[in-house]
Amino acid sequence: MGGKHSKSKESPFFSKPWREINWRDRQSALQYVKDYRPQTDGQQLRILLHGPVGAGKSSFINSVQSALHDRMYAQALVDNTSHNCFTKRYTTYKIRKEKTGTFYPFVFNDIMGLDPDKGIPVSDVKLALKGHVKEDYRFNPESALSEDDQFYNKQPTNNDKVHVLVCVINANTLSQMSEKTVEKIRDIRIEARKLRIPQVAILTKIDEVHPEIKENIQNVYTVKCLKEKMELFSATVGIPMNCIFPVKNYESEIDLNSDVDALILSAMKHIINFGDDYINFNNDQSEG
């Protein structure tokens, strides 16, 4: 890695990774995610994934499940046939624990992409953040969910509310994101900030950013152009660098790879931590 590239001034690589990740330590991140339990029994940690069409939201959920179960999954229905938005319903994805048959306390919602013109109305994302969108609601790009709709949840419980907002973005198309999409992301971000919901970004498809990453995922933090992309994204939408996580989702492979797992699990560990802080903050507020 580093040594080979460090001589030339214009080297596209850093001589040392700019962020530390312990590649041999997949097991501890895995255990951390597996062992996570909210302080209150019955509490769910709800993770809402949003982002442009085809960014890899569904693939990320599948990848987390694959990493946890040590085998490939395709439950969230990844679409690779069309560029049209595929995820249309508000669906909660739960991951079953292998041994006990019970579910992990964190759940995912994967919502229809933020297409510049046809995507999900931003107001619907805002309603989802507050827990007002019922399961199976079919998003309609033409009209927003209204209070008299049967899918409008008038009295959301703490479990219905979103505890972490994750923006999923394709690292390769960041710079081509339309102004409208950026506006939508910012708009949702502002709403989440008002609600104090923590926010994270996942940059996907890093294998397509640079051949050295495709060849060896461990080069993720030595390739300069990926760091530049992360910085660009951070500056554009205002998510700090330490809340941005590059990942490669499972897409065509049939076997798991421990380096791919390491990035996925490291991102999940942070997502869980941020969400847990928010749940505890909310509980403290309501008690105090």
Ligand SMILES: Nc1nc2c(ncn2[C@@H]2O[C@H](COP(=O)(O)OP(=O)(O)OP(=O)(O)O)[C@@H](O)[C@H]2O)c(=O)[nH]1
């Ligand atoms: N090379 C590569 N391909 C990926 C990665 N993540 C997702 N893909 C592919 O990108 C395509 C879109 O992924 P999805 O997970 O369906 O994207 P989505 O964000 O759920 O899309 P919508 O539901 O339509 O908004 C699929 O063909 C995936 O296999 C990645 O990290 N690397």
Ligand SMILES: [Mg+2]
């Ligand atoms: Mg999807």
